[in-house]
Amino acid sequence: MKNQRTSDPAEKPKNKLNRRQAIGKSLQWTGMSMALPGSVWGAFEQQQADETGIPFEDMPRARENRLDWEMLSEYITPQDQVFNVQHYGMPEFDDDKFTLSISGLVKKPLTLSMDQIRAMPQHHQYMTLECSGNGASKGFMDAIYNSKWTGTHLAPLLKKCGLNPKATEIVFYGKDTKEEVLREGTSRELKIEVPFGRSMTLENAMSLPLLLAYNRNDQPMEFRNGAPLRLIVPGWYGVANVKWLTRIELRDRRYMGRYMARDYVTVRGEKTDQELTYVETSVTRMNLKSIIGRVTRRPSQNGRIPLRAYGAAWSDGTDIDRVEVKLNDGKWQTARWDESIPRHKYCWRFFWIDLAHVTPGEHQLVSRAIDVNERIQPSVEDDEISLKKTYWEAYQQWPRKIKLEI
Amino acid sequence: MTKLIYSSEYQSFLIFSFFCIAFWIPVSAETAQHNILKANHEPLKLQGRITYKPDPQKPWKFGRYYLNGPEHYLAEAVVELVHGDDKKQFVVDTERKIKTHLMDQENFMFIPEVIAIQSGDKVRFKNSEEAYHNVMCLNDNPPFNINLGKNQEHLHEPKVAEGAENPLDIRCVFHGAMKGWICVFKHPYFQQTTKSGAFEFSEIPSGDYQLRVVHPAGGLYLETEVRKLKQSSDTRWNIVLTPEHLKAQSK
Numbered sequence: 001m002k003n004q005r006t007s008d009p010a011e012k013p014k015n016k017l018n019r020r021q022a023i024g025k026s027l028q029w030t031g032m033s034m035a036l037p038g039s040v041w042g043a044f045e046q047q048q049a050d051e052t053g054i055p056f057e058d059m060p061r062a063r064e065n066r067l068d069w070e071m072l073s074e075y076i077t078p079q080d081q082v083f084n085v086q087h088y089g090m091p092e093f094d095d096d097k098f099t100l101s102i103s104g105l106v107k108k109p110l111t112l113s114m115d116q117i118r119a120m121p122q123h124h125q126y127m128t129l130e131c132s133g134n135g136a137s138k139g140f141m142d143a144i145y146n147s148k149w150t151g152t153h154l155a156p157l158l159k160k161c162g163l164n165p166k167a168t169e170i171v172f173y174g175k176d177t178k179e180e181v182l183r184e185g186t187s188r189e190l191k192i193e194v195p196f197g198r199s200m201t202l203e204n205a206m207s208l209p210l211l212l213a214y215n216r217n218d219q220p221m222e223f224r225n226g227a228p229l230r231l232i233v234p235g236w237y238g239v240a241n242v243k244w245l246t247r248i249e250l251r252d253r254r255y256m257g258r259y260m261a262r263d264y265v266t267v268r269g270e271k272t273d274q275e276l277t278y279v280e281t282s283v284t285r286m287n288l289k290s291i292i293g294r295v296t297r298r299p300s301q302n303g304r305i306p307l308r309a310y311g312a313a314w315s316d317g318t319d320i321d322r323v324e325v326k327l328n329d330g331k332w333q334t335a336r337w338d339e340s341i342p343r344h345k346y347c348w349r350f351f352w353i354d355l356a357h358v359t360p361g362e363h364q365l366v367s368r369a370i371d372v373n374e375r376i377q378p379s380v381e382d383d384e385i386s387l388k389k390t391y392w393e394a395y396q397q398w399p400r401k402i403k404l405e406i
Numbered sequence: 407m408t409k410l411i412y413s414s415e416y417q418s419f420l421i422f423s424f425f426c427i428a429f430w431i432p433v434s435a436e437t438a439q440h441n442i443l444k445a446n447h448e449p450l451k452l453q454g455r456i457t458y459k460p461d462p463q464k465p466w467k468f469g470r471y472y473l474n475g476p477e478h479y480l481a482e483a484v485v486e487l488v489h490g491d492d493k494k495q496f497v498v499d500t501e502r503k504i505k506t507h508l509m510d511q512e513n514f515m516f517i518p519e520v521i522a523i524q525s526g527d528k529v530r531f532k533n534s535e536e537a538y539h540n541v542m543c544l545n546d547n548p549p550f551n552i553n554l555g556k557n558q559e560h561l562h563e564p565k566v567a568e569g570a571e572n573p574l575d576i577r578c579v580f581h582g583a584m585k586g587w588i589c590v591f592k593h594p595y596f597q598q599t600t601k602s603g604a605f606e607f608s609e610i611p612s613g614d615y616q617l618r619v620v621h622p623a624g625g626l627y628l629e630t631e632v633r634k635l636k637q638s639s640d641t642r643w644n645i646v647l648t649p650e651h652l653k654a655q656s657k
Contacts, residue, residue, distance in 0.1 A: 055470070058513050059513065060513055060514040060515040060583060060584070061468075061471050061515060061519075061623075062467065062468070063583045063585060064625065066583055068467055070470075071467055083582075085582075137514065137537060137581070138513070138514055139514030139537070139578075139581035139583055139584060140581060140582070140583065142583065
């Protein structure tokens, strides 16, 4: 692993800020400076002073609290670009009385206050968190962010409680609740008030560095992001990272709450021996994915325009071998990793590539990630995407359109 | 006497007197009214430009959509003229023609993002693309929530008219990044800035006024000081917004 850094972002040398500012001044968007604030681990140091951003065609404008791909310049996402999704609304509770309990198939159930949790050994987890629906449409391309989470590991706490050997499933409940209606409109209709819950096998829980997090980027986590306590599940989609975490329960059978068994269920056709079978699976681990974040140009030379593309790639923690980029109907070309930023197992990596000098007009660019197991990010025509009938796990290649003038 | 009354001379005198009275009264009344307006309320034109001065250390990320030229002229802002005296109200033409404004849905955006209308006007929401969209507004009274398939439309007359201070938030429940705003005014003195940040009010009576400027998409809001506007005074009113005027974004 080249250039791996484990230092705290706050320790970044001061001269870095000046360089970022200098780049920010030079990188123009229709005459405007790009937002490249003084930052930690600023990305794309290879940007040149004469590069100009090219807006993507037919894309909606960036919004507050969403990642701004065209302005991507930070390895750690600024808070004003962090999305939040909640299915049962924002809960109301007294912060001072907030507790976390661990119960069910444990020998010694435990209830902890936030002060007690904060007093436990502190750990950091760098992680890219993506909504599983991110990429389903061009109106939902920006629900992803990268963070440094701080909290305490779950595994030692479970050990302290003493696991009953019968426990196979671990369920995480948030403070947020809602009345769910089952079998609506039938004679067997049932209305029940339930907390938001997600689960995983105990084996999964013990093999991942699950974190009970209270800080994001060395700052207290925002309430909308799950404060005071959020479960962090590295390599899993956002929905697994339960907000306002208040109860952990060990069970000996599968938990079948709405967001495990009814929603966040991917329905996909699978071909076996000429037959197509539809299979329903719960949304859990993140998929291999990449996207071009922005494209820049330089002054034209003999009527042709030099193009450069920047982007990001991420996965469930499986090493990504390379990213390839294709311009129009050309060949796939291998992009270069941005080695100026650190590498963390569960975080995105940034890439960039110099493309051909092109003529004015419309062009299309697309990227694909390939992992160390030679798994290739599929296109929208590939079976695993084209036979998918639900919008979660939207990890298909995403072509970008640009229009160039001389 | 009888002869006099019915003589042709006297008849001519009566006819002449009638016409004099019939024409003199309205003419003199109009002249008097005109004189009053001229003295106190002679209509004037107010022009101005809105610019935004970003923090050089942290350029405004939405600037690429709304700021134009090296002067950073602010487009798509809504400017409202407000009486300096809270008790004064603008006279509203109750006979005016009701307008219908279009707010389309295309490329996962409301187009235009912001519209400014007068109370009583209607808004035609339309979905012009394949994607299934929705139009939801929780701060109108009553709130509304309508699903729109391709080429479907919905006509709505907003009821809450709180001007630049409280635009109606328009959302699509299926696509959280789709945001639009409708500024509804109880009077006709509002404008949307052009690409060059320009606005212009015409036919406003002399008096004390302030301006409210809102840029809902960019999260900007400003209320100016009160100024005395009269025909002889400078009727250009340029406004500079800064990051200090960034308020919390609408939901």
